[in-house]
Amino acid sequence: MIKDWALMGTVLGLLTAATFAGQWLRRQTSLGLDQRAVTAFNSRVQAWWFFSVVLGLAFFNRQLTVVLFGCLAFWALREFLTLTPTRAGDHRALFWVFFFFTPLQFVLVAYNNYAFYSILIPVYAFLFIAARVAISGDYQRFLERVAKIQFGLLVCVYCLSFAPALLFLNWKHMDGGYANARLLFFFITMVLFAELAQFLASRLFGRHIIVKAIDDSRSWEGVLTAAGASAMLGLTLYWATPFTAWWQVVAMSMLIAAMASAGALTMAAIKRDRGEVTSSTLIEGHGGVLNRIDAICFAAPVFYHVFNYFFAAPP
Amino acid sequence: MITETLLIWTARFISGVSVRWVDSQPDTCQRVYFANHTSHLDVVLVWSALPTDVRRLTRPIAAKDYWERGFVRRHLHQVFNAMLIDRKEIKVHQSPVDLMLREIGDTHSLILFPEGGRSPGEGIGEFKSGLYYLSKKRPDLELIPVHINNMNRILPRGEFLPVPLLSSLTFGPPIWLEAGEPKNEFLARARAAVVGLKDK
Numbered sequence: 001m002i003k004d005w006a007l008m009g010t011v012l013g014l015l016t017a018a019t020f021a022g023q024w025l026r027r028q029t030s031l032g033l034d035q036r037a038v039t040a041f042n043s044r045v046q047a048w049w050f051f052s053v054v055l056g057l058a059f060f061n062r063q064l065t066v067v068l069f070g071c072l073a074f075w076a077l078r079e080f081l082t083l084t085p086t087r088a089g090d091h092r093a094l095f096w097v098f099f100f101f102t103p104l105q106f107v108l109v110a111y112n113n114y115a116f117y118s119i120l121i122p123v124y125a126f127l128f129i130a131a132r133v134a135i136s137g138d139y140q141r142f143l144e145r146v147a148k149i150q151f152g153l154l155v156c157v158y159c160l161s162f163a164p165a166l167l168f169l170n171w172k173h174m175d176g177g178y179a180n181a182r183l184l185f186f187f188i189t190m191v192l193f194a195e196l197a198q199f200l201a202s203r204l205f206g207r208h209i210i211v212k213a214i215d216d217s218r219s220w221e222g223v224l225t226a227a228g229a230s231a232m233l234g235l236t237l238y239w240a241t242p243f244t245a246w247w248q249v250v251a252m253s254m255l256i257a258a259m260a261s262a263g264a265l266t267m268a269a270i271k272r273d274r275g276e277v278t279s280s281t282l283i284e285g286h287g288g289v290l291n292r293i294d295a296i297c298f299a300a301p302v303f304y305h306v307f308n309y310f311f312a313a314p315p
Numbered sequence: 316m317i318t319e320t321l322l323i324w325t326a327r328f329i330s331g332v333s334v335r336w337v338d339s340q341p342d343t344c345q346r347v348y349f350a351n352h353t354s355h356l357d358v359v360l361v362w363s364a365l366p367t368d369v370r371r372l373t374r375p376i377a378a379k380d381y382w383e384r385g386f387v388r389r390h391l392h393q394v395f396n397a398m399l400i401d402r403k404e405i406k407v408h409q410s411p412v413d414l415m416l417r418e419i420g421d422t423h424s425l426i427l428f429p430e431g432g433r434s435p436g437e438g439i440g441e442f443k444s445g446l447y448y449l450s451k452k453r454p455d456l457e458l459i460p461v462h463i464n465n466m467n468r469i470l471p472r473g474e475f476l477p478v479p480l481l482s483s484l485t486f487g488p489p490i491w492l493e494a495g496e497p498k499n500e501f502l503a504r505a506r507a508a509v510v511g512l513k514d515k
Contacts, residue, residue, distance in 0.1 A: 074479075078331060082481040088471055094478040 004178045011189050018045045027295040037203055047211035047292040048192045058181040061109050066164040077156040079290045083274045084148045093129050101125045102157050109161050112168040121158040126150050155297050162300040163285030171242050172313045182240050194257035195295045198226035215268045223261045230257040256299050263298025318394045323363040331481035334364045341366045350461035351439045351452040351509055352428035354470035361426050364484050367392050374398045375426040412448045433472050442502040450492040457489035464511035485512040
């Protein structure tokens with residue numbers, strides 16, 4: 001019990017610090033900072049607040065948390081497919097994707113049916129989409145169109161659903177009834193913190209840009225600093241995690257940081273490709289929900305499975 | 316009342332619409348909103364995007380043959396106070412334009428889709444001449460161009476199940492019929508006003 005409150009308190013403290021830093025930066029017009037960077041920083045902090053509140057709910061009700069993540073996935077998929085050019089022939093397949101596979105995935109997660117939800121999308125949905133698009137009779141750029149829908153479903157729904165799935169894992173020496181909620185809280189905090197640290201470090205002393213054509217600010221310095229800072233934060237939160245040795249939490253934190261960067265970079269590539277749509281009026285704010293969850297989407301399934309492989313115990 | 320709220324929120328949920336007014340403000344003065352037409356949701360969408368006080372005074376123009384079929388549609392067109400126009404039988408002494416002008420009086424505004432029907436795909440079809448005759452008889456009406464973006468993917472022609480992508484609705488600055496402006500030039504200008512809103 002004490003650990004739950006301590007973890008929430010620590011995250012609250014970090015968030016407050018980040019919020020104050022952001023607001024202070026916004027007022028410092030004399031420093032000659034890039035205002036867009038400050039705004040981007042602040043919107044990241046806002047997303048972090050949002051997730052912390054949602055995750056606060058995870059301590060009270062697992063099912064409700066799954067539903068909220070489902071809504072998030074639905075909205076992200078909506079943004080993704082709005083950016084993606086589809087043809088009239090894809091319409092029926094898209095209907096099933098939105099109103100059947102997306103809800104079903106989260107219902108299965110809520111009932112902890114791992115055997116089914118781990119293959120629902122990569123097997124059944126993928127084959128169904130291809131067949132349904134074929135039945136529509138429009139064969140132009142067939143593979144390309146099918147792949148686009150499949151990728152959207154995989155990243156926005158399947159990958160994201162592994163974050164609330166953490167609530168149903170079992171491991172040895174679970175302490176307290178909220179150990180799962182703490183694990184999810186730890187995971188989300190690490191992802192969002194890693195992205196924030198990467199962003200700050202790249203802005204402050206990023207020299208070697210990773211891929212200039214896709215993301216003109218993400219640098220090796222930033223990613224390495226983020227991994228280091230995540231490891232540090234992981235160590236400070238060590239007591240709240242189920243890990244049994246300090247090097248485990250360090251390795252896991254760095255893994256999360258690396259996956260978060262990979263996710264953000266991948267999504268940036270997609271947005272770069274569809275540049276004219278991204279800048280249009282369809283999606284409000286700083287690229288919308290998708291922009292905020294891309295890192296979580298990549299980190300969640302990897303974290304889930306690595307944890308499951310090394311630490312989980314059969315129920 | 317309940318149907319109205321339900322309808323508005325359903326339409327907003329399905330279309331994920333973001334509404335923008337570009338060089339234009341919502342106002343209760345008499346106006347004609349004219350928009351491109353790609354889906355069945357367009358009528359509800361434009362109508363529900365207006366602020367409540369404006370919405371109460373605004374009547375969408377709808378096709379009689381479509382909206383008088385079945386109980387649900389008959390109830391729905393009453394909810395948004397639609398003005399039904401017979402597309403099939405247009406009589407000289409009872410022309411749609413005269414009917415519209417008589418119905419709106421000095422208080423109501425109109426929503427109309429000058430393409431006449433839903434266009435397939437992304438393109439915007441040629442405008443029918445109703446808009447021209449309407450403003451020739453009532454040159455004081457403000458004509459507000461409205462651009463509906465992406466609805467052709469959300470509920471395309473010939474589909475009855477929607478796909479909930481995101482769309483946007485842009486209201487532009489008013490245009491008027493210039494004195495002595497030829498019909499075709501005016502209609503082309505009105506169409507260009509709608510098309511031009513896409514990238515604003």
